[in-house]
Amino acid sequence: xxxxxxxxxxxxxxxxxxxxxxxxxxxxxxxxxxxxxxxxxxxxxxxxxxxxxxxxxxxxxxxxxxxxxxxxxxxxxxxxxxxxxxxxxxxxxxxxxxxxxxxxxxxxxxxxxxxxxxxxxxxxxxxxxxxxxxxxxxxxxxxxxxxxxxxxxxxxxxxxxxxxxxxxxxxxxxxxxxxxxxxxxxxxxxxxxxxxxxxxxxxxxxxxxxxxxxxxxxxxxxxxxxxxxxxxxxxxxxxxxxxxxxxxxxxxxxxxxxxxxxxxxxxxxxxxxxxxxxxxxxxxxxxxxxxxxxxxxxxxxxxxxxxxxxxxxxxxxxxxxxxxxxxxxxxxxxxxxxxxxxxxxxxxxxx
Amino acid sequence: xxxxxxxxxxxxxxxxxxxxxxxxxxxxxxxxxxxxxxxxxxxxxxxxxxxxxxxxxxxxxxxxxxxxxxxxxxxxxxxxxxxxxxxxxxxxxxxxxxxxxxxxxxxxxxxxxxxxxxxxxxxxxxxxxxxxxxxxxxxxxxxxxxxxxxxxxxxxxxxxxxxxxxxxxxxxxxxxxxxxxxxxxxxxxxxxxxxxxxxxxxxxxxxxxxxxxxxxxxxxxxxxxxxxxxxxxxxxxxxxxxxxxxxxxxxxxxxxxxxxxxxxxxxxxxxxxxxxxxxxxxxxxxxxxxxxxxxxxxxxxxxxxxxxxxxxxxxxxxxxxxxxxxxxxxxxxxxxxxxxxxxxxxxxxxxxxxxxxxxxxxxxxxxxxxxxxxxxxxxxxxxxxxxxxxxxxxxxxxxxxxxxxxxxxxxxxxxxxxxxxxxxxxxxxxxxxxxxxxxxxxxxxxxxxxxxxxxxxxxxxxxxxxxxxxxxxxxxxxxxxxxxxxxxxxxxxxxxxxxxxxxxxxxxxxxxxxxxxxxxxxxxxxxxxxxxxxxxxxxxxxxxxxxxxxxxxxxxxxxxxxxxxxxxxxxxxxxxxxxxxxxxxxxxxxxxxxxxxxxxxxxxxxxxxxxxxxxx
Ligand SMILES: Cc1ncc(C[n+]2csc(CCOP(=O)(O)OP(=O)(O)O)c2C)c(N)n1
Ligand code: SF4
Ligand SMILES: [Mg+2]
Numbered sequence: 013x014x015x016x017x018x019x020x021x022x023x024x025x026x027x028x029x030x031x032x033x034x035x036x037x038x039x040x041x042x043x044x045x046x047x048x049x050x051x052x053x054x055x056x057x058x059x060x061x062x063x064x065x066x067x068x069x070x071x072x073x074x075x076x077x078x079x080x081x082x083x084x085x086x087x088x089x090x091x092x093x094x095x096x097x098x099x100x101x102x103x104x105x106x107x108x109x110x111x112x113x114x115x116x117x118x119x120x121x122x123x124x125x126x127x128x129x130x131x132x133x134x135x136x137x138x139x140x141x142x143x144x145x146x147x148x149x150x151x152x153x154x155x156x157x158x159x160x161x162x163x164x165x166x167x168x169x170x171x172x173x174x175x176x177x178x179x180x181x182x183x184x185x186x187x188x189x190x191x192x193x194x195x196x197x198x199x200x201x202x203x204x205x206x207x208x209x210x211x212x213x214x215x216x217x218x219x220x221x222x223x224x225x226x227x228x229x230x231x232x233x234x235x236x237x238x239x240x241x242x243x244x245x246x247x248x249x250x251x252x253x254x255x256x257x258x259x260x261x262x263x264x265x266x267x268x269x270x271x272x273x274x275x276x277x278x279x280x281x282x283x284x285x286x287x288x289x290x291x292x293x294x295x296x297x298x299x300x301x302x303x304x305x306x307x308x309x310x311x312x313x314x315x316x317x318x319x320x321x322x323x324x325x326x327x328x329x330x331x332x333x334x335x336x337x338x339x340x341x342x343x344x345x346x347x348x349x350x351x352x353x354x355x356x357x358x359x360x361x362x363x
Numbered sequence: 364x365x366x367x368x369x370x371x372x373x374x375x376x377x378x379x380x381x382x383x384x385x386x387x388x389x390x391x392x393x394x395x396x397x398x399x400x401x402x403x404x405x406x407x408x409x410x411x412x413x414x415x416x417x418x419x420x421x422x423x424x425x426x427x428x429x430x431x432x433x434x435x436x437x438x439x440x441x442x443x444x445x446x447x448x449x450x451x452x453x454x455x456x457x458x459x460x461x462x463x464x465x466x467x468x469x470x471x472x473x474x475x476x477x478x479x480x481x482x483x484x485x486x487x488x489x490x491x492x493x494x495x496x497x498x499x500x501x502x503x504x505x506x507x508x509x510x511x512x513x514x515x516x517x518x519x520x521x522x523x524x525x526x527x528x529x530x531x532x533x534x535x536x537x538x539x540x541x542x543x544x545x546x547x548x549x550x551x552x553x554x555x556x557x558x559x560x561x562x563x564x565x566x567x568x569x570x571x572x573x574x575x576x577x578x579x580x581x582x583x584x585x586x587x588x589x590x591x592x593x594x595x596x597x598x599x600x601x602x603x604x605x606x607x608x609x610x611x612x613x614x615x616x617x618x619x620x621x622x623x624x625x626x627x628x629x630x631x632x633x634x635x636x637x638x639x640x641x642x643x644x645x646x647x648x649x650x651x652x653x654x655x656x657x658x659x660x661x662x663x664x665x666x667x668x669x670x671x672x673x674x675x676x677x678x679x680x681x682x683x684x685x686x687x688x689x690x691x692x693x694x695x696x697x698x699x700x701x702x703x704x705x706x707x708x709x710x711x712x713x714x715x716x717x718x719x720x721x722x723x724x725x726x727x728x729x730x731x732x733x734x735x736x737x738x739x740x741x742x743x744x745x746x747x748x749x750x751x752x753x754x755x756x757x758x759x760x761x762x763x764x765x766x767x768x769x770x771x772x773x774x775x776x777x778x779x780x781x782x783x784x785x786x787x788x789x790x791x792x793x794x795x796x797x798x799x800x801x802x803x804x805x806x807x808x809x810x811x812x813x814x815x816x817x818x819x820x821x822x823x824x825x826x827x828x829x830x831x832x833x834x835x836x837x838x839x840x841x842x843x844x845x846x847x848x849x850x851x852x853x854x855x856x857x858x859x860x861x862x863x864x865x866x867x868x869x870x871x872x873x874x875x876x877x878x879x880x881x882x883x884x885x886x887x888x889x890x891x892x893x894x895x896x897x898x899x900x901x902x903x904x905x906x907x908x909x910x911x912x913x914x915x916x917x918x919x920x921x922x923x924x925x926x927x928x929x930x931x932x933x934x935x936x937x938x939x940x941x942x943x944x945x946x947x948x949x950x951x952x953x954x955x956x957x958x959x960x961x962x963x964x965x966x967x968x969x970x971x972x973x974x975x976x977x978x979x
Binding site for chain 2 (some may be wrong): 077093095105111115133330334343344352354362
């Protein structure tokens with residue numbers, strides 16, 4: 013692979029990173045979503061995170077389901093292969109793609125309808141299997157693309173734009189991911205780039221099933237008073253438990269934090285996470301406590317955000333299956349086919 | 364009473380209770396006859412929902428090599444009291460009933476027109492063995508011994524099989540031998556001679572004896588499949604289980620112990636096909652194995668793979684439908700739901716293996732075709748060949764054969780500036796180039812979607828873009844006609860205006876039926892369809908005949924429908940011959956159906972078969 017490092021200019025989008033790309037190289041085609049849609053901010057955060065992580069864009073495979081959220085992979089990483097699959101089934105396609113080649117970075121993008129309604133089953137199983145991926149749900153509580161029907165994450169009692177009150181219990185994907193064995197679980201808000209970008213970076217660096225639930229208001233159908241997924245509501249009820257700083261391996265940790273406030277977590281790829289506690293009782297390494305805390309605050313009407321859980325020693329599906337590393341598509345006939353001699357022996361054993 | 368007498372040509376049926384360990388004794392019975400050079404064709408019959416879990420094993424002993432089901436039973440081994448009445452009823456007049464008379468049965472339980480052979484199996488076993496499981500297992504070997512004596516099967520043939528099975532387990536070997544001779548000795552001293560005999564011949568040759576599902580799994584290993592995702596369903600589960608077994612044998616890296624394969628038991632068929640689509644998209648050769656209900660669930664993904672052009676191999680081991688249907692019975696009833704799977708205008712490549720040999724070959728071929736044509740390929744096998752050991756030609760592989768990865772643009776080609784359009788037809792065959800994800804830093808990436816697009820994979824709802832793409836997919840389907848396995852024809856001994864088309868597991872019954880019809884001076888040319896889309900040879904065959912029978916194992920004449928629809932054939936020309944009660948089709952059935960119709964057609968002189976007027 014060759015590329016020419018572009019000259020360093022002062023325009024912020026034209027600064028090159030350590031692998032020679034400008035931020036613009038991580039962009040896709042122009043978004044066709046509604047102006048102000050939370051999803052566009054998440055795309056921008058993904059672009060920022062990948063650029064800062066010095067990822068070569070073509071080493072990312074981006075997969076999605078169907079919905080406004082699932083359309084967004086066209087709007088970032090234009091030099092990555094992308095796959096807009098079918099509604100609710102991205103997790104299985106991502107699993108298969110991951111099985112085929114353990115060396116790419118897998119980014120799954122989905123919506124709350126896509127993952128919590130039609131695709132809840134596949135969401136659950138992809139977490140259970142520990143597929144090495146970053147799975148982002150752009151959660152707006154409605155089906156944006158089909159014009160505003162409630163999705164399965166809509167809170168009980170929240171009101172639709174047309175005044176209908178949702179009577180069904182909501183599904184909390186972060187809690188589910190925790191229960192199902194995801195080894196990295198975060199929640200954020202599309203309006204909080206400071207929190208979201210480091211979370212995405214840490215999730216990509218994580219070598220296991222990483223899930224981020226991002227509240228992402230739909231300005232067209234779910235941003236009114238009475239909605240619990242509106243910009244105003246989320247800003248008012250956002251309870252961040254910690255702040256995350258992501259340190260790539262090369263960088264020295266220079267900043268000094270007062271003792272007890274910051275935990276340093278080294279990830280498998282050598283990167284560091286600096287976790288600054290905002291809630292001094294919150295322990296992001298305790299799965300059960302995390303589940304309890306999220307439920308408790310949710311009952312109080314609050315939205316807990318931040319890095320909710322991290323398993324420092326994740327194991328992924330490839331480890332479980334003991335697969336050879338690398339891309340299966342590079343194995344040739346001689347490596348895969350036992351040949352005529354073996355077949356002769358086999359024939360003899362079948363007589 | 365006239366007893367049935369026959370050498371090397373009869374049917375033995377074992378009626379057993381599931382879990383009694385009879386399967387291995389029954390298989391030994393079949394194999395020992397094979398070792399005497401006489402072909403056999405066994406079939407497992409295992410209803411999924413009858414109390415008492417009965418299973419049957421039906422063995423056709425057939426020196427002439429007629430491997431289709433014959434119908435009727437000459438010798439019944441009745442080991443299941445719960446199915447006794449039906450089992451006794453099924454015996455041909457003059458036939459034999461072998462049973463365990465440790466407990467006596469009222470005479471009303473028997474028939475006058477058959478020979479009844481009682482043997483105190485339980486009593487013998489219980490007095491010889493102490494432990495319950497051993498009593499049970501050895502009872503099976505004791506009846507195997509008695510049968511072998513009655514039928515003239517050589518003890519050495521069975522002992523040799525024991526030796527192979529219990530290599531290094533001397534204790535088991537000895538106790539099995541002992542039980543075998545207990546049975547043989549008892550039969551010699553106490554049981555009457557019978558008219559059915561096995562005599563040594565040399566009619567098996569180098570053929571192998573194997574299940575179609577295991578063969579298909581092996582074909583996937585040879586064909587280079589690395590990813591398998593599946594969800595358990597009868598009768599297909601043993602394909603994935605077989606793949607696991609073969610991969611353990613052939614695909615574990617000797618140095619690192621790492622697996623050059625990945626197998627996932629998915630949560631359902633939606634996920635299994637989804638994984639296969641994802642793996643295929645990422646350049647791995649991937650397959651799933653399923654049966655009818657799974658095909659129904661996979662529809663949406665099959666359409667995606669068709670429209671987004673992703674290589675996918677689906678092995679459909681057909682069973683009786685619709686719905687849950689007859690899960691443990693055989694049929695060829697998924698032809699249409701596979702040919703046109705998914706909404707919108709779609710059509711798919713289907714391959715029809717006739718036996719395990721072709722299950723092996725066509726599974727490997729399917730993986731090549733999937734990559735070459737970038738589309739789903741179905742291997743349509745069925746329970747009859749999938750779950751039964753069938754005698755077939757040995758597997759073959761040419762070491763010069765390379766996996767065909769199809770049109771894949773490489774990093775070097777992209778770097779050299781070769782034009783890449785994901786849906787661009789560069790050479791008129793309708794097949795575009797693809798790139799594997801991660802190939803090149805700045806070139807060759809594209810977005811895969813199920814929505815319509817232009818040649819460069821850009822989203823487009825423009826009518827001309829859509830139509831151009833759909834037309835290209837049709838061109839691709841045309842290209843497929845020459846790439847798929849071609850039909851096989853056979854001419855009757857005399858020129859005839861009659862033809863017959865058949866496919867898949869119908870083969871052996873068809874071959875036998877043709878011999879019988881020829882002997883009866885009914886002359887019919889045959890064509891075995893091996894794939895859809897139909898090549899021109901199929902069209903020519905129909906063109907060359909006035910009337911063509913289409914023999915299939917479903918109610919709705921699905922292949923006939925496909926022929927009418929795709930080749931614009933006048934429906935009046937194609938006469939359906941349909942067998943769909945869930946049992947494998949028989950030569951007797953085909954002969955009856957065809958002779959009846961042929962006589963009314965009056966195109967060939969017909970004589971009524973006279974008893975004893977056999978050509979053989
Ligand atoms: C099988 C199927 N059923 C229904 C649809 C229609 N559909 C498209 S997107 C969508 C909902 C998407 O909601 P969500 O995932 O929350 O995405 P958002 O648009 O809100 O970002 C539905 C129901 C479809 N594409 N496929
Ligand atoms: S409808 Fe809602 S979710 Fe869709 S683009 Fe508009 S704001 Fe975003
Ligand atoms: Mg939504």
